[in-house]
Every structure is written in C-alpha cells, then in structure tokens.
Amino acid sequence: MSKISNVLTMLELLSCGRKYSISELSNILEVSERMIRVYKEDLEKAGIYIDTIMGPYGGYVLNQTIRMPVRKFKLKDADLLNYYIDNEIDNDKKEKLILLRDKIKGVYIGSKQEAKELNLKDETQKKYNILTRAIKEKRKVKILYYSYGKGENERVIDPAEMFLFQDGWYCAAFCEKKQDIRHFELKRIINYELLEEKYE
Secondary structure: OOHHHHHHHHHHHHOOOOOEOHHHHHHHHOOOHHHHHHHHHHHHHOOOOEEEEOOOOOEEEEOOOOOOOOOOOOHHHHHHHHHHHHOOOOHHHHHHHHHHHHHHHHHOOOOHHHHHHOOHHHHHHHHHHHHHHHHHHOEEEEEEEEEOOOEEEEEEEEEEEEEEEOOEEEEEEEEOOOOEEEEEEHHHEEEEEEEEEEOO
16 A cells, blocks of 8 residues: 555554554554654654653653544445345356455454454354464464555465454465564455474
C-alpha cells in the first residue's frame, strides 16, 4: 500500500489508546523504524499530535480522539461479493472472484462478530495447525503473504513460535527472503504449504 495507507493504518492502531513501541509499529507495517518516525512527523504536521514516552518501555501514544474513516471489510460487503460470485457464469471469472473474496477476508476484518460471521475462524485454525506442526517437525513452510505497502509476495519461512497479539494470531519465523526473524499475522497469510524440507 501507499505511504498514506501506512500512515492511516498507524493512526488506526494508535487510536485505540494503547502504547506502541516504534519496533512494534515497524514490524506491523513492515517498514523501517526511521519510516515510523517520518509517519509521526507527517501526522503532527497535519495537527495530529502523538506523545512519545521515553525509556526502554516507551513508545508512541495518541491522547486525542480522532474520527477515522471506515476501511474495514464488512459483512454486507461480503454478501454483495458473494452475490456476484453466485451469479457469475464464467468459471474463470468466478474463480478469480472467489480468490479475491478470500484475500479480502484475510486482510480487512471488522469486529470479532463479523469475523465469526465470515467463517474465518476455521481457516485461521487450519493455518495455526499447519504452522504448529511445522514448528514441532522443524519443517519449512511456503506462504503467500499480504504485506502492507508491498502487496502479495511469496516467502519460505522457518516457523519458531506462535503468539497472540491484540486478538490476532502471529507466527514468529525466520524469513529466508529477508534473512531475518519476522512476525507473520495469520489473517494475512493467503496461501500456505507445508514443505518436506526441514531446517536446523
């Protein structure tokens, strides 16, 4: 996504009143810590002031109420998309629409209730089970991942740990593409394949 999309996403995260470290924001938005500081400066130029808490447990906090535009994928949006899928007679177009629906459902989710209504729980459970198995068996996993600002990209990861963060499941894994440890949000994993190849 564009810089403005990243800035809005950062603002959405901070608008809940929770403190985020620069490192956390950097990992979530998949940009450098320097860019997080640039986003903060841009927001402050627009009159949205973000407090900085100093020290090892510091970070950014938003202490003002901001009315954010609604950018979530809602149940009514899913119903409309399903209508067009059901009425599409071209099989190739129908498959593309189904893929589009799955991608959207994996990235833009509204409330917990909507996530339940969109039947995402079962798919998240499958991803969790595959990644947990990969950790236990020390096997690599090939994923198609949606990165904010970069879109879809294929990666091979060595999963190390599963953890829950803000009502969402993440996998800490060594990313062979980035040659570094990364945190992958399960709802942004579009496709996944457990490989026979193992890692040390």
